[in-house]
Amino acid sequence: MDNSYKSGAxxxxxxxxxxxxxxxxxxxxxxxxxxxxxxxxxxxxxxxLVRHEQGAVHAADGYARATGKPGVALVTSGPGATNAIxxxxxxxxxxxxxxxxxxxxKSMLIGTDSFQETDMIGVSRPIVKHSFLVQxxxxxxxxxxxxxxxxxxxxPGPVVIDVPKDFTDPEFKFEFNYPLExxxxxxxxAQAGDSSRIKEAVDLIEHSKRPVIYSGGGxxxxxxxxxxxxxxxxxxxxxxxxxxxxxxxxxxxxQFMGMLGMHGTYQANMAMHNADLIIxxxxxxxxxxxxxxxxxxxxxxxxxxxxxxxxxxxxxHADVPIVGSAKECLSMLIQxxxxxxxxxxxxxxxxxxxxxxxxxxxxxxxxxxxxxGPQNGKILPQQVVQSLYKETEGEAFxxxxxxxxxxxxxxxxxxxxxxxxxxxxxxxxxxxxxxSAMGVQLAYPDATVACxxxxxxxxxxxxxxxxxxxxxxxxxxxxLNNAALGMVRQWQDMQYGGRxxxxxxxxxLPDFKAxxxxxxxxxxxxxxxEDLESAMKExxxxxxxxxxLDVDVDPNEHVYPMLEAGNxxxxxxxxxxxxxx
Amino acid sequence: MKRVIALLxxxxxxxxxxxxxxxSQRGYNIETLVVAPTxxxxxxxxxxxxxxxxxxxEQITKQLDKLIDVVMVSDLGSSDFVERExxxxxxxxxxxxxxxxxxxxxxxxxxxxVNVQIIGTxxxxxxxxxxxxxxxxxxxxxxxxxxxSSDKNTLSIDN
Numbered sequence: 001m002d003n004s005y006k007s008g009a010x011x012x013x014x015x016x017x018x019x020x021x022x023x024x025x026x027x028x029x030x031x032x033x034x035x036x037x038x039x040x041x042x043x044x045x046x047x048x049l050v051r052h053e054q055g056a057v058h059a060a061d062g063y064a065r066a067t068g069k070p071g072v073a074l075v076t077s078g079p080g081a082t083n084a085i086x087x088x089x090x091x092x093x094x095x096x097x098x099x100x101x102x103x104x105x106k107s108m109l110i111g112t113d114s115f116q117e118t119d120m121i122g123v124s125r126p127i128v129k130h131s132f133l134v135q136x137x138x139x140x141x142x143x144x145x146x147x148x149x150x151x152x153x154x155x156p157g158p159v160v161i162d163v164p165k166d167f168t169d170p171e172f173k174f175e176f177n178y179p180l181e182x183x184x185x186x187x188x189x190a191q192a193g194d195s196s197r198i199k200e201a202v203d204l205i206e207h208s209k210r211p212v213i214y215s216g217g218g219x220x221x222x223x224x225x226x227x228x229x230x231x232x233x234x235x236x237x238x239x240x241x242x243x244x245x246x247x248x249x250x251x252x253x254x255q256f257m258g259m260l261g262m263h264g265t266y267q268a269n270m271a272m273h274n275a276d277l278i279i280x281x282x283x284x285x286x287x288x289x290x291x292x293x294x295x296x297x298x299x300x301x302x303x304x305x306x307x308x309x310x311x312x313x314x315x316x317h318a319d320v321p322i323v324g325s326a327k328e329c330l331s332m333l334i335q336x337x338x339x340x341x342x343x344x345x346x347x348x349x350x351x352x353x354x355x356x357x358x359x360x361x362x363x364x365x366x367x368x369x370x371x372x373g374p375q376n377g378k379i380l381p382q383q384v385v386q387s388l389y390k391e392t393e394g395e396a397f398x399x400x401x402x403x404x405x406x407x408x409x410x411x412x413x414x415x416x417x418x419x420x421x422x423x424x425x426x427x428x429x430x431x432x433x434x435x436s437a438m439g440v441q442l443a444y445p446d447a448t449v450a451c452x453x454x455x456x457x458x459x460x461x462x463x464x465x466x467x468x469x470x471x472x473x474x475x476x477x478x479x480l481n482n483a484a485l486g487m488v489r490q491w492q493d494m495q496y497g498g499r500x501x502x503x504x505x506x507x508x509l510p511d512f513k514a515x516x517x518x519x520x521x522x523x524x525x526x527x528x529x530e531d532l533e534s535a536m537k538e539x540x541x542x543x544x545x546x547x548x549l550d551v552d553v554d555p556n557e558h559v560y561p562m563l564e565a566g567n568x569x570x571x572x573x574x575x576x577x578x579x580x581x
Numbered sequence: 582m583k584r585v586i587a588l589l590x591x592x593x594x595x596x597x598x599x600x601x602x603x604x605s606q607r608g609y610n611i612e613t614l615v616v617a618p619t620x621x622x623x624x625x626x627x628x629x630x631x632x633x634x635x636x637x638x639e640q641i642t643k644q645l646d647k648l649i650d651v652v653m654v655s656d657l658g659s660s661d662f663v664e665r666e667x668x669x670x671x672x673x674x675x676x677x678x679x680x681x682x683x684x685x686x687x688x689x690x691x692x693x694x695v696n697v698q699i700i701g702t703x704x705x706x707x708x709x710x711x712x713x714x715x716x717x718x719x720x721x722x723x724x725x726x727x728x729x730s731s732d733k734n735t736l737s738i739d740n
Contacts, residue, residue, distance in 0.1 A: 121595055125599060126602060126606045130649040133594070135594075150649060185652055186590070186591055186651060186652040187649050308647070309647075310640065310647050313636075314640060314643075
């Protein structure tokens, strides 16, 4: 038969190939078996067999975040589809471009409560950018084209393609034509910003005395880091990044104030609170940033650049809304600034920079904790992150899970490049770290990829250690083991009178070293500060092996600064007995 | 304050559930909802009324516009517009308030029951319900309002 005739399953695989997909993550099952057979019969797209569908979607997500290319996951119907839900919600909240293909029961069985049937379109609806239920096999190429277009353009996001089994039947073939372009009358994401708004922005910039650049994940998604750096350098304004935006501006640059928000640095939060101008780029003023929006940065005018019009003036009113791609709008802004004899009050700006620097000196993070040695005989979790930073020379990809370890990694590892820091910021998904690291490691086989995690989070997707052995993924798992759900415990300390309700394990934790070894990897246990740096060195130097570095850290350590709930950004806890008000 | 929003969306399975789902997902109320295909059968026009201040309505229209199946959205209240709603009322014959209606309103009439139809703005219909309450209508059904702008602007993909 003519090669241009394909079954639905073959058409799906070939469409993925034409979209540039080189690898996908998945788990087979009845409704997806025609597709799996088509995978077997081609060699363009490599399939990575995970151990749980949640892992497949996180891995695709990690791949997408590290490369900027869309990640792909394939799951079967019913439980396969529902297991993918947490991964979809994670990608949706952080706007990452992934395409999840779910097998569905045969079209004639839909709605009959048949075996492994779930209404995937219905279940996933609130947590996807868009979804498609395939209605006939011949539609598959166009649907794949649309799915990738939607996932990767505008504000990126996850797209689901639900494929009833009969439409992948190898017996039914049709002439395969892949659309070169797609034109959707209902979907035209904004590109360039409005030039009159750009001019208004420059006017505000000219008159500002206490400006702050506040950028988020949108700058990374849009590969606009170069433009962001150029703007910040051109203006010499202090800059802060959100948790999702870390790496967009070099973390080790003195102009960088560190992360802002709930666990942001003192200087970044103080600068935001006292600013007279906030230039927000690809950030969405979420509640972990603003604290109480009614008390948020009341003296500041806000310029808000975002590709999603619905994000602008959603939480905080934008005085100058600029809707468009971060890269395009920043370029326009830079051009407008360069094209004008900009009258910035340099005296005021340098006084403001001095103020930021004074704040940093007063209560900034201590990046030399390693030199202090053990504290009360214990290892501080921050010291582990600093040791990792030192040993990897700041160049590793770092994925993380969710909790204290995530905040310590964000605070203490200086991310100098975009896409280097990969974490679940929006949804806060425990279990994200290891599978997302698989996606990163597969994209960059020679890079050092470390998953900074905790003994709570790692157990949520620990089954993927087996996947890592199958595909030889030499991930470095840095487990900050405080034998408690650290962030929960911190809140219980601060707000619930130290009543540790269900946040400890009562000596039921596994021996992680032995566990890693059982999965065929290397496990290293560190209990004493004296062993930390040598163990870290060994861990990082084992280039070809997955190493599980299990470090006992001080269970009493809290993450600071921490915003006081219901207040403005200058209300911070700086220590257990130290606050700013 | 009541606001009327009109939109055009792709006439395909799942599109309506995305629109309706958005309202519950984002915590907005839908007071009324009317939907039907347009003269272009690939498109449906949906008219909804909701409660909310300026900022809420702005968010609603932006979020609706973001849905991939939604082609165009218009907050009709942002300029002059005409609103009309259809209401059907069922009365027992012996308590039918003849003075409130004329012959053209009556859509069915037998020994037991009189059904009437009334078209008007939603507030006119509210008033009529109050005015005829004494005659104990046994069923009232309302369509929810449709809306169209009073100026030359149209909700159409052709312009």
